[in-house]
Amino acid sequence: MPHVVTVFLRNGGRVLLARRSEAVGTYQGRWAGVSGYVEGDPDDAERDARRELDEELGVREADADLVRAGAPVSVADEGREWTVHPFLFDARSRDADPSEELAAVEWVHPTAIRDRETVPGLWTAYRRVAPAVETVADDETHGSAWISLRALEVLRDAAAEADSRDAVASVARRLRDARPSMAAVENRVNRVMADSETDPESVRRRAEGAIDTAAKADDSAAARAAELVRERGFDRIATLSRSGTVLAALEAAEASALVSESRPGGEGVGVAERLARRGVSVTLTTDAALPGLVAGGGADAVLLGADSVLASGDVVNKAGSLPVALAAARADVPVLAVCARDKVRGDDRFVGESAGALYDGKAAIGTENPLFEVVPADLVSGVVTESGVLDADGIGAVAAEHAALAAWDD
Structure with a gap:
């Protein structure tokens, strides 16, 4: 039984569907993901998936990140049988250069699969890699x-x-x-x-x-933050954790970056690598060292993501944000939270999450390992959103809108 890969390339919640051309031997004119035969070990089909992305769309490894490989799907149709290996990749852009095997490509919501004439089993393959x-x-x-x-x-x-x-x-x-x-x-x-x-x-x-x-x-909030960094002439930006919005802002800001490793997950390391690949001058440091570096003049500004902005204007972000903000205040360095308006809560409720146990020994030792903490509003110079920098009144107005949305479940 032949094995094939089907790749769903995602950007911004949409995926790329391709209509097969007359240059292919089967299912001409039908919609599909990016597909092709597995040429080696089916257990290592990611290589084939990346090859097909490159050959059919010109999407190289640096242009797309693997999100998930799904369980194989067995397909039988008109006397033919094969095994489909589904993959989901996140593309950094919607740029594509279709080969002659593709008559057309469209970026659509995956639900469009249910309304189109597609290759057999396409919706099932998508559901194997779709988020849950x-x-x-x-x-x-x-x-x-x-x-x-x-x-x-x-x-x-x-x-x-x-x-x-x-x-x-x-x-x-x-x-x-x-x-x-x-x-x-x-x-x-x-x-x-x-x-x-x-x-x-x-x-x-x-x-x-x-x-x-x-x-x-999210993209607009990042663009606003990058514009603000350029306008104010900030040359070196400090950050921590992995905010995709902050990452996009730093990629566009034309400033160097000081990034902490962000324990326990170490996601700051990935941020530093991503920035370096984009040509940004970046320095990686430890969580413990970042406040001292900021207090000592190592940054012109601090950009924080925000898991939430409370109605009071307090910012909830990864643990480690508060000491950096305190150090920035001591050095008169502005602290800006960057996020979409939808991160403003309708109330002042803070719900913490634990990052896991710190100690697994036999001694009677309690542990505290919070994943998030609150940065008080008086330590935050502004909250940069897609509609600009929100002050206290602006945050309050957005909070009231969001509080009203919860009424659907009353």
């Missing part, structure tokens, strides 16, 4: 902007398959409650449900629109 509630609940690597987009994708896909709004609402509640510290997850799920009618199709349409809007909001 567990993706949202268990992710310890990405920032809340990325995670909230995944939550909307889960809600969209669930609505496409659901036969009642109650079924969709059940998924929405699980998503809303999966990451209580991340306001964007709750606000974005609440908005879809609050704006939808009673049928799953309405939820699907609203979720698709919310995904597109959220992706643009």
